[in-house]
Amino acid sequence: MIYTYLGPAGTFTEAALLQVPDARGSERVPAANVNAALEKVRQGTADAAMVPIENSVEGGVSTTLDAIAKGEALQIISEALVTITFVLAVRNNIDSLDQIRSVATHGHAWAQCRGWAEANIPQAEFIPTSSTAAGAMGLIDGESSHDAAICSPLVAQEQGLRVLREEIEDYKGAVTRFILVTRPGPIPAPTGIDKTTVILPLTEDRPGALMEILEQFVVRGVNLNRIESRPTGEGMGRYFFSVDVDGHVAQERVADALTGLHRVCPNLRFLGSYPAAAGLSSVVDAHNSDDAFAKAQSWVGGLRSRLTA
Amino acid sequence: MIYTYLGPAGTFTEAALLQVPDARGSERVPAANVNAALEKVRQGTADAAMVPIENSVEGGVSTTLDAIAKGEALQIISEALVTITFVLAVRNNIDSLDQIRSVATHGHAWAQCRGWAEANIPQAEFIPTSSTAAGAMGLIDGESSHDAAICSPLVAQEQGLRVLREEIEDYKGAVTRFILVTRPGPIPAPTGIDKTTVILPLTEDRPGALMEILEQFVVRGVNLNRIESRPTGEGMGRYFFSVDVDGHVAQERVADALTGLHRVCPNLRFLGSYPAAAGLSSVVDAHNSDDAFAKAQSWVGGLRSRLTA
Amino acid sequence: MIYTYLGPAGTFTEAALLQVPDARGSERVPAANVNAALEKVRQGTADAAMVPIENSVEGGVSTTLDAIAKGEALQIISEALVTITFVLAVRNNIDSLDQIRSVATHGHAWAQCRGWAEANIPQAEFIPTSSTAAGAMGLIDGESSHDAAICSPLVAQEQGLRVLREEIEDYKGAVTRFILVTRPGPIPAPTGIDKTTVILPLTEDRPGALMEILEQFVVRGVNLNRIESRPTGEGMGRYFFSVDVDGHVAQERVADALTGLHRVCPNLRFLGSYPAAAGLSSVVDAHNSDDAFAKAQSWVGGLRSRLTA
C-alpha cells in the first residue's frame, strides 16, 4: 500500500495518517494540496489518501467536500480525529521567550495562536510560511534565519526540535476530522459503530425537496449526524448536501434508506460505510432493527408468492 | 364455485354479486347476516361471500369492517359498486298512488324514501319488514295484506312485480360498495387500476403513532383513498385503522410501503390487492415507479456486493 | 336548567346525566332518540342534552357523531364515562333462575349478555323490547307477562325491582362515553386536564391532505386521543374527521393549532373545550408551553414593531 496525504510531512494530516496501523510501516507520500492527493489515488499512483474534511472551529473543508463529491468516484474507508494543538519550537541557542525576535508559521496557525503570541512574545515579528512544517524545518535548514516556529507536536518530535512551550493555541480542544480515501472497492465490514456518507444533489428547486430527502431517513429511524450544503457550481441556489448518518450499508435500515434516496435523488453518490472514530449513539428502535426488516420482507415476500401470473 | 351473500335474494347485495360474471351461472346461497356469510367462507361451505363494506351516505359498515379485521384470515378479491335506488312495487289490482293504504319495507329503506312517501302517499301506513325483499315477496305470498312495497329494482324484476314508480329515494346517487371475500389464496394479477386493503392496529398510544403510519405511505407516494377508525374492543381509545390505498402489492411502491408498515405495526393484516371498481387516479411520480424501485434496489445491491465479510 | 337525554329513564344515558351535579336536582326530560334530544337543545326547549358518543366495544356512535357535525352549531361542555353492566331483574314471585321462562330486553343488551343467558337460563325465551328500561318496566306494568328483564342497575334501583343476578354481561369493563351538549356559549374554564373536539371535513381528495391536517397538531406538540372518519354523505370517499385532542383552547398550543387548521380546513367546526372525564397525559414539552408561545409572540411582535410603513 502506498499512502498519500495533504503535506508536507509533519503536519496534522500526517498525524492523522499515522493513526492508521498499516500506514506506519508503509510508504507515505505528501501531496501539495487536497486535489493533488486525491488525483494520485484516482490515477493509481497511491492507494489511499488522508485528507481533512471538517474542523470543529472552521467547519467543513470545502476543497475536500467538493473534490470527493465530483469527478471520478472515490470511497471513504476510515476516519481519524486529531486534536489541534501547537508547540513553540526554537533554535537550540534560544532559552527564553524574550530572546525570540521572529517566529515563522502558516497564516492559519498564526491566527490560532495570535492571542498567546501577543501576550507572550509581543516583540517577535511574524514570518509567514507555506506550511507549519516549512516554518519548523526552517529552524534547521541552514538557510532561514527566524528564531522560532509554531508547529505541530509531530514535526517537532520527528525533527528533534527544541520545544519551549506546548499547547499555545488560543482555543483549546479544536479537533480536525480526516478521512482516508481509496478508489471504490471492498466496503469495510460493520463494526457496530459505523458511519455512512452520501452526496445528495438537490436537483429540484421546489419547496419540500429537502424535507422529502430527510423523510427517507426519518421513516427508517436513521440518524443524521452531519449535513452540509455546498453549491453545485451550476448557479446561485443550486446545492448538494453532504450527509453522514449513523450506521452501515450492511444494516437494513441504512440500505433501505439508500434505496429510497436513490428514487427521489437518482444522482446521489455513495461515499462509503466505515467505522466511526468517535462513539455514536447506536440505539436503534426495535422496529428499525435488521430483524424487523427481515421479518417485514419475509412477510411481503409471502404475500407476493401468492400473486397470480 | 359456491357463492354466498348477505341475503335475502333480491337485495342490493345480490345485485352486487350478479356483477361478478362467474357468479351468474353458479350456486348463490343467501346468508342471514354478514357474519354468517363470512363464516360459510371460513368453514369452506362457500367459496366466496359478497358483503357490503361502505355506503356513501351511512359510512363504513361496522359489522363487515370488524368481521374481516378479526378472526381467521380472509382476502378481498374484488369489489362492486351498486347505486342504491328504490322502486314502488304494488299488487296487480293497484293502478294509482291514492289506492295505496299500506306500504311494507325495511326500516332503512323507509328512512331513505320517507320524504317521497310523505309527499306522494301520505295516506299509506308503514309496515316494517325484515328486509326490502321480504316486503316485496309479501305482495305475492298470499299471506300478507299490504298494498305496496318499497324494494330494489332487482327483486321487482326477478319476481315480475308491478312497478308503479321508480327512483323514489330522497337522495339520488347513493352508492354502496361491496367486497367479494375468499379464504387467503391467489392474489388477482394487477390490472393497472387496483386497490390494496390493510388493517392497521394502533398498538401504541403515543403521539405521532398515526403520523408514523401515514408517513410510510407518503414517502413512497402511495395514495390513501379510504381510512376508517374502529375500536379494537380492548378499551376506550384503542383503535385499528382500515385503509385502502391505490395500487397493488405487485407494484414495488406498495410492497415497499407494506414492508415499512410491518416494521412499525407488526400486527397489521393484509386483506388483498384487487381491481378497483371505479377509476382511481393512477398517476405515479416517476420516482415511485417500479422502474425507479428496480434501479434503486439494483444500485444498493451493487454497493452491498462490495461488502467485506 | 332543563336537561334532556337519550331516553327512556333508567338507561345508561340517564346514569351519565346523573353524574352531572347540577342535573340531579333539575328537570330531566327523556328524548326518543339522539336527534330528538339535540333538537330540543337547538330549539331551546332544553338547555343541555346528554347523548352517547363512543363505546369501547361498539365504537363511535354514528348518529351522534353525524348529528353534532352538521346542522346548527352545538357545543360540548363536559363528558361522562359509564361502565356498562347489566342486572337480571325479576318479578317478585321468582326466586331462582330455573323459574324463568321468558326474559325481556333490548336487542343490544341481549347481544351483550347472550353467553350468560345461554349458560344460566337456557330455557328462557327472549322477548325483544324497545329499550332495556321498557323491559324492566314491563315487570311492574300489569300488562306484560315476561318473568325477567335484563336492564341497567339504575332502573332496577329506581323502580325498586328484585335483582337476582348482577354483572351478567359477557364482556366485563365495557365503557360508554357520553357528552353533555349545549347551544354555543361560554366555554368552561380550563382545569388542567381538558379535551378539545373538532370536526374536520377533508375537502380535498389529494394525497397528503390528511397528513397536512395532522401536521398542524404535531408541530405544536398537540396530542390526538381520538380520530374517527365519517362519510359526509356527498359521495363515496368524502369524509370528515371527528378529532379529540388533549388540551384547551385557552392554551396557546391548542389555539395555535386551531388557527393553522382553520387555514388548511376553513370549514372546520369547533365543538368545545371541556374537562376530560379520565386522566390524560398532560405532559407538554417546554417549547409548547404557554410561556414559550408568549415569548415567541412577544419576540415576533418586537420585530414587527420595527416595520417601516
Next chain:
Amino acid sequence: MIYTYLGPAGTFTEAALLQVPDARGSERVPAANVNAALEKVRQGTADAAMVPIENSVEGGVSTTLDAIAKGEALQIISEALVTITFVLAVRNNIDSLDQIRSVATHGHAWAQCRGWAEANIPQAEFIPTSSTAAGAMGLIDGESSHDAAICSPLVAQEQGLRVLREEIEDYKGAVTRFILVTRPGPIPAPTGIDKTTVILPLTEDRPGALMEILEQFVVRGVNLNRIESRPTGEGMGRYFFSVDVDGHVAQERVADALTGLHRVCPNLRFLGSYPAAAGLSSVVDAHNSDDAFAKAQSWVGGLRSRLTA
C-alpha cells in the same frame, strides 16, 4: 450615511455597493476585511456595510456567515447580485497579448482565469497581489513593473486603464451575492418579492431536530431558498443553519413560522426581511395568504372570547 465595504476600491464589492442608489453620492470607506467592515457598523463609524455572502461557484462566504451569526446583532436591509467578470488591463505601451511578460492579480482571480491565460498568454509570469485592484493600480503607480493585470471592469474604468481583453474568466456567468448590513433598526417595507434571513442554532443533537425546524416552514407554506450549515465552534457536530426564505416578516405566514421557530429554537437570530435582488416565485397558496391567517386568527379570537374566567 457613511458606507463601508470589503475593499479595496474597485473590487466587485464596491460594484455591488454602487448598485445602491444612495451610496453613489455618499462617503464610501473601504475596509481591510469582512470583520473590519462589520465592526465599523457595530461601533457606529459607518452606517452600513456591503459584504459578500455567497458565490455561485465557491459557495457561502464563511467569514460573513459566521460574523453576522455571532457577536452584536446586525440586520440585512438589502442584497445585490454582481456577475463576476474579469478584464485584462495593460500598460499603455502594450498593444498585443504576445508583448505581455508578466501579469499581476489576486490568487482567486488568477484561479478563475488561468485557463484563458495558459491559452492566450502562456509566456506571462504570474505576479500575486493582495487584491485585483492592487494589481490594477500597479500599472499606474510608478513602482511596479508588471505589464498587465487581471481585474474587475469597475477598477479599469475608474482608473482609465487600457483594456486589451474582456470576459477572460474561464467560467462565464458566475455571480456573487452581497448583503448590505446595518445595526438593527427599521425593517424595509415589503415589496411583494422579499426574503427573510434567520440563523438557527441546532441546540439539540437528537434525531429529527432539523426536521422539526423545517416543518415549521412547511406547515405555513414558507419556501426555503437557501440553507447552509456552519459549525458553531463549540465542538464537532454542533451546527447552526443560515436560512433564507421567501417572504417578509410583515406577512402572516412568515411571522407565524418565526413564532414557531422561536419555540423550538429560542436562540434563533432574525437577520432581516428585505427586497430580493432576483425574482423569486411569489406564489402563495390561498390557505397561507394573509387573508387566510387573518380569518383564522379572528375565528380563534371569537372562540376565546367565550372563555369562562
